[in-house]
Amino acid sequence: MPGAGKPSGQGTFDAGLYQRGIADAFRKLDPRQMARNPVMFVVELGSALTTLLWLQALTGHGEAPAGFIGAIAAWLWFTVLFANFAEALAEGRGKAQAESLKKMRQDTVAKKLATGFTIIKGREPAAASFSEVSSSSLRKGDLFYVKAGDTIPADGEVVEGVASVNESAITGESAPVIRESGGDRSAVTGGTVILSDWLIIRASANAGEGFLDHMIGLVEGAKRQKTPNEIALNILLIGLTMVFLVVCATLWAFSVYSVGAAGSGVPVTITVLVALLVCLAPTTIGGLLSAIGIAGMDRLIRRNVITTSGRAIEAAGDVDVLLLDKTGTITLGNRQAVDFIPVDGTTIDELAETAQLASLADETPEGRSIVVLAKEKYGLRGRTVGSTGSGPAMQFVPFTSQTRMSGVDYDTTQIRKGAADVMYTYITAVGNTASDDLKREVDTISRAGGTPLVVARNGRALGVIHLKDIVKGGMKERFSQLRRMGIKTIMITGDNRLTAATIAAEAGVDDFLAEATPESKLALIREYQTGGRMVAMTGDGTNDAPALAQADVAVAMNTGTQPAREAANMIDLDSNPTKLIEIVEIGKQLLMTRGALTTFSIANDLAKYFVIIPAAFVSTYPALAAINILGLHNAILSAVIFNALIIVFLIPIALHGVAYRPMSAEDALRNNILLYGAGGVIAPFIGIKIIDILLVLLGVG
């Protein structure tokens, strides 16, 4: 999976994790904790009840042999412990992560600026203007000052200064990043370390409520709230458990009647009914449900994505419209020169050379790509600024927002390059006219979705440079995968319609929004939402914030501005715009894992009836032996053991999620029904038979 973060998988487990998991499994037996999971709580009550029956049997007054009741009771306790262990294991991974984060959260000293402090641009505050306070006393809106070597005491927005900051504690990336006031790189995170220069920061969160605190809470699972789907599934599982509770309780009455009607046998024992109840209750999914949820969150964190709510992960699975920024997500960050087109009889070499000269001092990616193209295509060695010592002195004219041109002056030669409309004005101003040839070439490039740059020497147009957006490799495949998953991709760009359409076609997105403004983005999202769609988008700029707030799944880049990060419900620490696609996949995988294990759990029950019913009632009705198709000797014990062990076998699936490949809903359902539905019907027959054979070999029964 491209862009996958830190290594994942079983490798992250170590012995300590297991030990702690086992200890936690016992700790979680506390009924107050168990009551939060009704299915497993019922199992725990059943375990306690059979244990009491076992104690009674030890005194010689039991309803069945003490050995049998004891074995059932023991395996019922194991069932609970296994489920607890799964949950503890999932939580354990998060806890380890939280530990390292907590180390960063230690109390630091904050240089709080006095209220009423006036910020003077470029001026470091004097020592007298701030007081040293504990970072824990900072409140939202406070101004504070940090200089090289300080740990930033709280989340905030840079209001003055430029500095390099080490954010490796959060992102794992060791290269320092620049943080400065204004623009898109103004957000800083508490706990990161400032390496050079100084900053004045306005705290954006109260102490203890910052990003780091939030993250710790999330990975610890403390703030994990049940998501709507989880609640709905829980309701279904409680419903099923109630059905089985009623089935088992009433079965005792039916058994009493049957004994009377048949005149033989004894009523079914409570031990057997409890065993039946636990086998039927959806313990497999009930026991693993919270582990699945925690593991889903964990998978996201390991891909360096922080969510503010579990709900957002689920929503990610439901997304059917993805809004993707063109730049950086679909195309490489910048346009590149791909061609030189001479006009009015200029030779191509002349144009190439002039273009290269005009761009020598242009350090923008576009400018560099022109130099590179001239060098690679026309063999022109890039003459650097200093290499023309023998030649005339060169004077570079940088791009300004007033002239909107750049170029170079030497001797009497004036070379300029710029956007077509600007250059037309420039050419006309010196008394020339833009030729039809030139206009035709400019139009051709525009129509093809490219950006034409006109190159002129001394007020005469030599030709046009074709700048083009380069679509990232593999995007087309990615988008067609998304389409198969039923997700529509929409490219957002500030380009004009023509350019946008060309890139959209090349990248294979379903639709595009050209000449996008914050308002039009917001309107687009609202339009889709009104139509019942779930919309996801990524953004980093302050102007993305309204749209991010509106989107169902909003991923902000960690490099983004504070408003963008606050508006989003997920933050990508890698600031990788294609991460959204992975987030969608994780969301789907989470739901699928729940669905698959629910199906498996319910399908299992069929076999258990075949196993337990004849065993429980054969004394009353010997004819029922015909249903014992497996020919079991220890049917009830085998079923209980199977029921407990299957939880252990399924822990890896719960923690890693079911295999996920992008495919249509129909195909996914078919595959999962066959695997977990049909598999769920068959597996217990085989498993229980094997356990029964082993029990016989061990001399039980």
Place this chain on the structure above:
Amino acid sequence: MKEYTELPSRIAAQVRPAVVILVFLTLVTGICYPLLITAIAQVAFPVQANGDLLIHNGKVAGSALIGQPFSSPKYFWGRPSATTPGPYNAGHSSGSNLGPSNIALTDAVKARVAILHLADPSNKLPVPVDLVTASGSGLDPHISPAAAYYQVSRVARERGMTEVAVHALVDSHVEPRQFGFLGEPRVNVLELNLALDDISGAGGTAVAPGAADPHASETPWLRLPDWVLLALFIGFFVVTVVPLGRFMVRVIGGEPHLLSFVFDPVEQRVLAWSQVRAGEEMDWKTFALAMIVFSLSGIAFLVLLQLAQPLLPLNPAGAGSPPLDLALNTAVSFVTNTNWQAYAGETGMSYLTQMAGLTVQNFASAATGLAVLAGLAYGFSRRSGSTIGNFWALLLRSTFLLIPFCIILSLLLVSQGTVQTLAGPVTVPLLDPYRATDGTPVTTQTIPLGPAASQIAIKQLGVNGGGFFNANSAHPFENPTPFSNYLEMVAILFIPAALCYSFGRMIGAGRKGVSLLIAMTIIFLPLLGLAIAAETGGNPAFAPSGIDQTPSELQPGGNMEGKEVRFGIVGSTLFSVVTTAASCGAVNGMHDSFMPIGGFVQLFMMQLGEVVYGGIGSGLYGMIVFAIIAMFIAGLMVGRTPEYLGKKIEPDEMTIATIIILIPIILILVMTALAVLTDAGRAAVFNPGPHGFSEILYAFTSASQNNGSAFAGLSANTPFWTLATAFCMFVGRFLPAVLVLALAGSLVQKKIVPGSEGTLSDHRPLFILWLVFVVVIVGALSFLPALALGPIVEHLMLTGGV
């Protein structure tokens, strides 16, 4: 708190429409409709409408449809009859209700075989099964040709006639299958014996011997006409579902249709009297309140009507006041569309109660179900709304919808011999009088009549099931011919099947409704096959008795105990599976006497939640609830918050859906447990062993699922049983209905999610199969243990000989 303080006034607001509409419906469906049918029937079908009386030598000699007891060896004997106090007591139709594993049944059959052998020792042929098994009505006028031919030698000897002559007479009295393919070939015993007396009197003129071979080719399992019946049955729906479905959408939606010119003005008038503003919409709570107020008014009225019947007109049989608990049971039973009958119609109900009470509720309860379904359809089809239609308007339209079809069906039934008259019972002489066990001679038979056809039409079309007579559709006056049997069977599913299509169209895609119909059918067909296989196979307990149970051209064979010859095995089994699949509860054979697997199918059909077709509206809304649960799990499996029919399924919907599924399961199991643990419960049991358990399980299953059929051996007319079943019927009907309305109220507020590639199809084959799996597995997981201790173990004991 505001809602609670408002509650009394909100209830009060619904009382006026409830009373006005109840009075209106009583007049229209309880008085006008039966009188109209009676008038037409008396003019168009005077013979059939009045009991098909046989005039022999200028005198009434009996009814062609009601059998008479014959015990003299010189007469052909009919089916054994289990009526009390004596056989063929037309005043109290009933079957034996002996279970297939009941030793009393095997003993009775052995005794009958012994009597046949004693009367004709030289006849060593195996005895045709219908000659030694009691019919369902106890009044079966027919025996199979095989049973008649078997008796030829005895009758010939006793009368001093040649066997050829008697054989020929039988030949001439073999009625072929109706239209050549429906029902069983059969011999009317009374008519044959009358003819026999005529010939004997005339000196025994020989008629040319026929060519019938008593042992025509034996075919395994199903014979060609059986297949034809099944094909005609399914074919009927293939033809009617779409046009009827469209018509219903128009009627329910108040769009113009063929009969608007009558329906619309009447609807407006009645709503005006009710002070309901036309087009006024209700939120789900008001809708539910209206439904409850209307239903409670119906119960109250019906209780009073029953108690007052001795004082009211149209009571020719002189029915008295039932005990209060029985009256309440019957009232709840009919208002909940269950039509469980703890009373015998012949003696317990006056004509007025049957017409103005039971018939009205047959209409109203079906229409109520339809109205609730319409509310749910609005919940799905509307986007971000808050109202789900007007209960009163929907109730009226749904009732109107039923009336024209009832008129057509009633008249078709009368043409076949279903009675429709206001005249009282007629007394006819017995051809072969006998002495009762106390020695008094019995020389006459009193045949009950009544306005039956009009009630039976709505009993079937409204999926109600409450019979006019005790034996229900096994009674020859309710269901006289194979064709009437066919009509009654298709009538049960007529509306539930087409309603699937209507629902689909109401939510904007007919095919989505049809997919639910297909899912239902996928569950229906294999279970039908299982039941037919069990019943045609006959009862292994009879094997040592020298009985021929093999189906052939001359006899239906199979398990004939409790079944009528004219319908045969397939015609009876199909009826039983249809009536339990739909929550109808009409029976044309005694379910108590079906084979264990036949009974298993009946029980399981109901335990699946009455969602395989089910009641009008209620079956479909039950199936939709299952579809929501199936879609929820499926949606998780494809990694997306599930949506069904464009609406997202969220915790609220899952809570409601789960509770709806839970209610009947808990009711059935807990009440069954209560009954088996108490003396009052156990006292009602008729059959021993696991079959007795099945009787109790069946009773609560039928009541909670609003089916109404019974393992009728159970003596359900005791206060424990009438009150316990009334409780189940009421809770089993209205709690799910209110919750379905709550579901509609929750759905209607949601946006409609447009479909995409990522949306799981809610109508393609994969989802249909998944839905089937979910329905079956929920039913199986809930009831397998109980079924294992009832029909399953009974089957194993019967086949294993343990």
